[in-house]
Amino acid sequence: MVASGFNAPVHCCFDDAGYCYIVESGHKIDSAPRILKVDPQTGVWEPFFTLPEDQWIKGAAVTGACWHKGFLYVMNTDTLLRIRQDGKAEKILTDLAGRGDHQSNHPIIGPDEKIYFGQGCATNCGVVGADNFGFEWLTKNPEFSDIPAKDIKLVGRNYEAHDVLGDIRETVYTGAYSPFGTFTSPGQVIKGDVKCSGAILRCDLDGSNLEVVAWGLRNPYGLAFSKDGRLFATEHGMDERGARYIVDDPDDFYEIREGEWYGWPDFASGIRLDDPYWGEGGHGREPVLAEFPNPNPPKPFTSFQTHVASNGFDFCHNPDFGFEGDAFVACFGDLAPITTVTKAITPAGFKVVRVDMKTGQVFDFAVNKTTGPASKLFHGGFERPSHCQFGPDGSLYIVDFGVIHIAPERGAIRQQMDTGTLWRIRRISGPQGLVPAKPTAVPIYLLQGLALLAGMIGIGVISARLVKKFRGNNNGHHS
Numbered sequence: 001m002v003a004s005g006f007n008a009p010v011h012c013c014f015d016d017a018g019y020c021y022i023v024e025s026g027h028k029i030d031s032a033p034r035i036l037k038v039d040p041q042t043g044v045w046e047p048f049f050t051l052p053e054d055q056w057i058k059g060a061a062v063t064g065a066c067w068h069k070g071f072l073y074v075m076n077t078d079t080l081l082r083i084r085q086d087g088k089a090e091k092i093l094t095d096l097a098g099r100g101d102h103q104s105n106h107p108i109i110g111p112d113e114k115i116y117f118g119q120g121c122a123t124n125c126g127v128v129g130a131d132n133f134g135f136e137w138l139t140k141n142p143e144f145s146d147i148p149a150k151d152i153k154l155v156g157r158n159y160e161a162h163d164v165l166g167d168i169r170e171t172v173y174t175g176a177y178s179p180f181g182t183f184t185s186p187g188q189v190i191k192g193d194v195k196c197s198g199a200i201l202r203c204d205l206d207g208s209n210l211e212v213v214a215w216g217l218r219n220p221y222g223l224a225f226s227k228d229g230r231l232f233a234t235e236h237g238m239d240e241r242g243a244r245y246i247v248d249d250p251d252d253f254y255e256i257r258e259g260e261w262y263g264w265p266d267f268a269s270g271i272r273l274d275d276p277y278w279g280e281g282g283h284g285r286e287p288v289l290a291e292f293p294n295p296n297p298p299k300p301f302t303s304f305q306t307h308v309a310s311n312g313f314d315f316c317h318n319p320d321f322g323f324e325g326d327a328f329v330a331c332f333g334d335l336a337p338i339t340t341v342t343k344a345i346t347p348a349g350f351k352v353v354r355v356d357m358k359t360g361q362v363f364d365f366a367v368n369k370t371t372g373p374a375s376k377l378f379h380g381g382f383e384r385p386s387h388c389q390f391g392p393d394g395s396l397y398i399v400d401f402g403v404i405h406i407a408p409e410r411g412a413i414r415q416q417m418d419t420g421t422l423w424r425i426r427r428i429s430g431p432q433g434l435v436p437a438k439p440t441a442v443p444i445y446l447l448q449g450l451a452l453l454a455g456m457i458g459i460g461v462i463s464a465r466l467v468k469k470f471r472g473n474n475n476g477h478h479s
Helices: 130-134 444-478
Strands: 003-006 009-014 020-024 034-038 045-050 062-068 071-076 079-083 089-093 104-109 115-119 158-162 171-175 199-203 211-215 220-225 231-235 250-255 302-306 310-315 327-331 351-355 362-366 385-390 396-400 404-407 412-415 420-425
Touching: 003 020, 009 396, 009 420, 020 062, 020 396, 020 420, 045 071, 071 104, 079 104, 104 220, 115 220, 199 220, 220 310, 220 327, 231 310, 250 310, 302 327, 302 362, 327 385, 327 396, 351 385
Parallel strands: 009 062, 009 385, 062 104, 310 385
Antiparallel strands: 003 420, 009 020, 020 034, 034 045, 062 071, 071 079, 079 089, 104 115, 115 199, 158 171, 199 211, 220 231, 231 250, 250 302, 310 327, 327 351, 351 362, 385 396, 396 420, 404 412
């Protein structure tokens, strides 16, 4: 462990002098987003930049940063900031499509000296619904919906929901790529925009010349270029919620090809939602697009386990570390039962995995002794790895988000203060290990459910005894 005590840290990067900048997200926590400057040698850290109160978008997030030629480029929900070494910040790109379920994700610098970033989608699968009310953004942005990168034509399917923005007893119908309660018609055209959702975007270093690299992605979270200049992205699979979804949609690892459409919201992992491959579960799996930009969108380079939440990653360029050329991916972990109910037995994620770039195989690299977050186990270790980054010293640095509590009344989750950590993995001596010992799998969620059920039964028994006692005393008083 290098340093700890952070508030919902989500990302890190390094400057030319070797200092590490930790990005505190401000997501579902009572602590404003900050950038912290950490000395990796000593673990000593100090605040470098605090986001002004009027720029802190509650419920959203500052998603990450990159250092380039004396500037720190930081993404705040839907706005790209450029921060000077003296801590003064300016907005260089605004009004991105980041105020829905997912934000504009962390920036990186490409070989062409442009800024690249993933742009998440507004919804789970193309339709604004009551689930977005639960995530707290719908009441703040009732006119917001997904935006395509190019013009699309709709089938005209509309989905029924309770009117969560008006009279909950009433019913409204909402079509794809449309604000809540907006009915769509067969053949209706939705205009494309460069400030779209579900895409990879890039711009110049001053924020100008924004353009679409690729689209049709759900939430392309992590981005990195391989040594040979190819761009890769982690992609979050859909949750089991809302008007449209499939069950068991894995997270993916894509090679990003310029100009390509990757299939969202009618495909997942390059396979149509209504394909028998996905089984019988889910809802609203019929296409919403009348015409597909590509009827055979690219398949992923590889896929991860369902609901691991494959977040930030980096490629190893250090032969002394081992696994040169492979990708190391932070798996944040599931948010059961918010994102999945059917799979909410054994935890998924909470570890770092390695992608063999020669074979596409995924291997565990750094895991807890028992599957799940450390706060629910009987030993220390990872809570929720959010980003992997190789430092100037050749070590792998891992940003750990910290303790999360499931809280539907607070827009799904809330974070625990001072529980974020910066970890470091370095090779000391000896041959590289291929895989760690397999962690013990414990059905934490099942045990929690049984404990909750037992508690409810216990409360019921006690209540029944109190009622019986009260009635007995009452009968004795009147006899």
